[in-house]
Amino acid sequence: MPDRNAFEFARETFKQLALRRLQPTPDNYRAIYEELAGVRSTPFFPVQPLRQMLRVLPAQTAAQKRLLTLFEGAIEQQSWTELQRCIVGYANLGLGQSAGHHGAHHAAGEPVASARKADMAVGIPTIADDVAAALPGELLEQVARLVEHSLPSASSDSVRLSEQATTLTQALRSATPDMAAIKSLLANFGFRLSFATEEQAAIRSALLMALHELFRNISVLSVDDNWLRGQAEALLAAATPPLELRKLDDLQTRLRDVIFKQGETRSRSMEAQEQMKQMLSVFIDRLSNMSEKSGVYHDKIEACAEQLGSARTIEEITPVLHDVIGATRAMALDSQINHDDLLTLRERSEKAQEDMGRLQLALEKASAEARHDPLTGALNRKGMDEALEREISRARRAGANNGEAISPLCVALLDIDNFKLLNDRIGHDGGDAALVHLARVAREAMRPQDVLARYGGEEFVLLLPDTAVDAGVEAMQRLQRELTRRFFMQNNDKVMITFSAGVAQVAAQEDPFDAVKRADQAMYLAKRTGKNRVVRA
Numbered sequence: 001m002p003d004r005n006a007f008e009f010a011r012e013t014f015k016q017l018a019l020r021r022l023q024p025t026p027d028n029y030r031a032i033y034e035e036l037a038g039v040r041s042t043p044f045f046p047v048q049p050l051r052q053m054l055r056v057l058p059a060q061t062a063a064q065k066r067l068l069t070l071f072e073g074a075i076e077q078q079s080w081t082e083l084q085r086c087i088v089g090y091a092n093l094g095l096g097q098s099a100g101h102h103g104a105h106h107a108a109g110e111p112v113a114s115a116r117k118a119d120m121a122v123g124i125p126t127i128a129d130d131v132a133a134a135l136p137g138e139l140l141e142q143v144a145r146l147v148e149h150s151l152p153s154a155s156s157d158s159v160r161l162s163e164q165a166t167t168l169t170q171a172l173r174s175a176t177p178d179m180a181a182i183k184s185l186l187a188n189f190g191f192r193l194s195f196a197t198e199e200q201a202a203i204r205s206a207l208l209m210a211l212h213e214l215f216r217n218i219s220v221l222s223v224d225d226n227w228l229r230g231q232a233e234a235l236l237a238a239a240t241p242p243l244e245l246r247k248l249d250d251l252q253t254r255l256r257d258v259i260f261k262q263g264e265t266r267s268r269s270m271e272a273q274e275q276m277k278q279m280l281s282v283f284i285d286r287l288s289n290m291s292e293k294s295g296v297y298h299d300k301i302e303a304c305a306e307q308l309g310s311a312r313t314i315e316e317i318t319p320v321l322h323d324v325i326g327a328t329r330a331m332a333l334d335s336q337i338n339h340d341d342l343l344t345l346r347e348r349s350e351k352a353q354e355d356m357g358r359l360q361l362a363l364e365k366a367s368a369e370a371r372h373d374p375l376t377g378a379l380n381r382k383g384m385d386e387a388l389e390r391e392i393s394r395a396r397r398a399g400a401n402n403g404e405a406i407s408p409l410c411v412a413l414l415d416i417d418n419f420k421l422l423n424d425r426i427g428h429d430g431g432d433a434a435l436v437h438l439a440r441v442a443r444e445a446m447r448p449q450d451v452l453a454r455y456g457g458e459e460f461v462l463l464l465p466d467t468a469v470d471a472g473v474e475a476m477q478r479l480q481r482e483l484t485r486r487f488f489m490q491n492n493d494k495v496m497i498t499f500s501a502g503v504a505q506v507a508a509q510e511d512p513f514d515a516v517k518r519a520d521q522a523m524y525l526a527k528r529t530g531k532n533r534v535v536r537a
Contacts, residue, residue, distance in 0.1 A: 005037075009036050009037050010033070012036055013029060013032045013033045013036060016032045016036070017029065020032075023187060023188060023191050025187065045078040045080075047075060047078070050071075050075050050083070051075060054068070054071055054072060054075065057071065057090075063093055064090075064093070067086055067089045067090055070082065070085065070086045070089070071083070071086040074086055140172045140173070140177060141173065143172055144168075144169040144173055147165050147168055147169055147172070147189065148165065148169060150165075150193060151165055161189075161192050161193065164185070164188060164189045164192060167185060168182070168185045168189050171185055300323065304323055371383035371386070373453075375432055375435060375436065375454075376435055376436055376438075376439035376454055377439065378439050378443075378452045378453050378454045378460065379451065379452065379454070380453065380454060381454075381455065381456065384451075384455065384461055384463075385513075387453065387463060388411075388463060388512045388513070388516075389512065391409060391451070391463050391465055392406075392512045394407075394465070395407040395408070395409040395465065398466075399508075405508035405509075406506065406507075407465075408466055408467055408468045408471075408505060409463070409465055409466070409505065409506045410463075410464040410467040410468070410469055410471070410472030410475075410503055410504065410506070411461065411464075411504050411505075411506060411512070411515045411519050412461065412462040412464060412472055412475070412476050412501055412502070412503045412504075412519060413455060413459065413460070413461050413462075413501065413502050413516060413519040413520050413522075413523050414459070414460050414462070414476065414479075414500065414501035414523065415458060415459045415460075415499060415500055415501070415523055415527070416434070416435075416438065416458040416497060416498070416499050417498045417499055417500055417527075417531040417532055418531075419431065419434075419457075419458040422434060422495070422497075426490050426491075426495065430490050430495075433488070433490065434488055434490075434497055435454075435458065437488045437497065438460070438483065438488075438497060438499070439452060439454070439460070441479070441482055441483055441486055442460065442462070442479060445478065445479050445482045446462065446464075446475070446479070447464075449465050449466075450462060450463065450464055450465070451463040461516065461519075462476070467505075468505060469503055469504070469505035469536050469537075470536070472505065472536075473534050476501045476503060477534050480498065480499065480501075480532065480534070483498065483499070484496070484498075498531065500523055500526035500527045500531050500532060500533055500535075501519075501522075501523055501526060501533075501534045501535070502518070502519040502520060502521065502522025502524070502525065502526060502534075502535050502536075502537055503519060503522065503534060503535070503536050503537060504516070504519040504522065504537035505537075515537075518537035519537055521537065522535040522536060522537040523535070
């Protein structure tokens with residue numbers, strides 16, 4: 001029966017929390033439960049842990065001995081107030097008064113009441129002053145700024161949250177802060193802020209999913225338009241978490257270049273189409289004119305032929321010959337003019353086609369660059385995904401031809417050791433130059449068929465076709481030695497670059513991206529076991 005009542009009280013407590021619109025904090029739950037049950041629980045006081053602290057507290061000076069006595073008395077009384085005074089007293093030792101000053105007024109074993117009077121005389125803070133000592137004005141201001149800076153991450157249309165933030169910052173910046181009110185306001189604000197940030201995270205996730213579907217749809221619909229497909233795939237890769245501001249900025253720059261070339265190509269295409277229309281129109285006009293002039297010439301020749309047939313003397317033939325020669329010259333001249341005009345139109349058309357082809361190649365190149373990391377020239381995440389799928393397909397075909405499930409294919413993931421410290425020492429530009437140096441050495445040291453991709457930040461992935469895991473480990477160790485031999489120079493200083501790596505061989509039926517994860521885990525194991533190592537997965 002008591003257990004049943006306890007369950008009923010607990011259920012009713014939750015109902016009351018909801019009806020009274022109270023935060024489900026332990027303090028609120030305990031207060032309502034005790035109200036309903038008609039009991040009062042004794043607040044927990046950690047006597048044993050505090051006594052252990054008492055044994056290690058210093059007691060060398062008179063002031064320390066006095067405070068130690070007060071600390072022991074606070075434990076005996078189970079008084080949080082007295083305990084707070086002792087802690088603040090220890091914190092203020094040497095700040096406002098010397099140990100000797102305390103010793104002149106207090107002796108070990110002095111009663112608590114006498115010690116309290118002496119505290120007031122020498123300036124040790126009393127309970128009323130403890131809050132100011134524990135939470136100085138500068139800290140309250142920092143909390144107020146933190147509250148203000150947290151609002152942009154929440155929903156901008158949350159009026160209630162904004163009102164709570166305003167009330168809380170006003171209380172924090174008050175000349176006489178009420179710590180009990182601030183504690184309650186801060187708890188309520190944190191509770192509502194947690195819901196707001198969760199809502200924003202859900203909205204961001206939903207938007208990313210919608211963008212993914214949109215970009216994927218564009219990529220599917222634009223099979224014949226390589227430049228548009230490249231943009232869609234680059235956007236899809238950039239919108240894949242984890243989102244990085246630098247990656248988005250790089251993508252935006254490249255897309256602007258593609259859009260510019262796209263507009264230039266479209267303008268040039270329309271111009272070329274218009275030239276083609278003009279050329280075709282002129283060509284038709286010329287043909288029509290030539291047809292008409294050919295008819296006139298034909299009629300003229302027939303008339304001359306009739307005159308020649310009826311002529312009886314040379315005098316009658318001579319004018320007819322003049323007419324024939326004149327008509328023939330006129331016909332030849334018109335033919336030459338038409339030929340020259342058509343030739344000029346054809347040259348203009350061919351030049352327009354050449355310009356179109358050149359612009360199209362530039363556009364396709366700009367779109368292809370969306371698959372490469374602009375800093376190192378290695379493939380980016382999207383390019384790596386495509387290369388990985390291509391290599392796994394090739395490995396499975398090669399394995400089938402050899403009577404095997406799959407031809408050996410290794411994935412190696414390397415991460416530069418202590419890159420943050422390197423960045424701090426040589427600067428951000430120096431760190432970028434170090435990444436470029438590593439990528440260049442890797443491309444020169446590895447085989448032509450090996451593929452290098454920047455996985456993110458200071459991480460790179462190497463695809464090693466026709467390579468078993470032991471050979472893959474040896475290849476990465478050779479790269480480590482090559483980096484040791486070829487120093488990275490920064491401001492005429494030699495900078496040693498090392499990396500930790502994990503190597504995984506893709507299994508027959510394994511998803512290639514699972515192999516990348518295994519290589520990543522092996523790389524972290526290499527980090528934990530001393531760095532500058534290569535571990536097989």
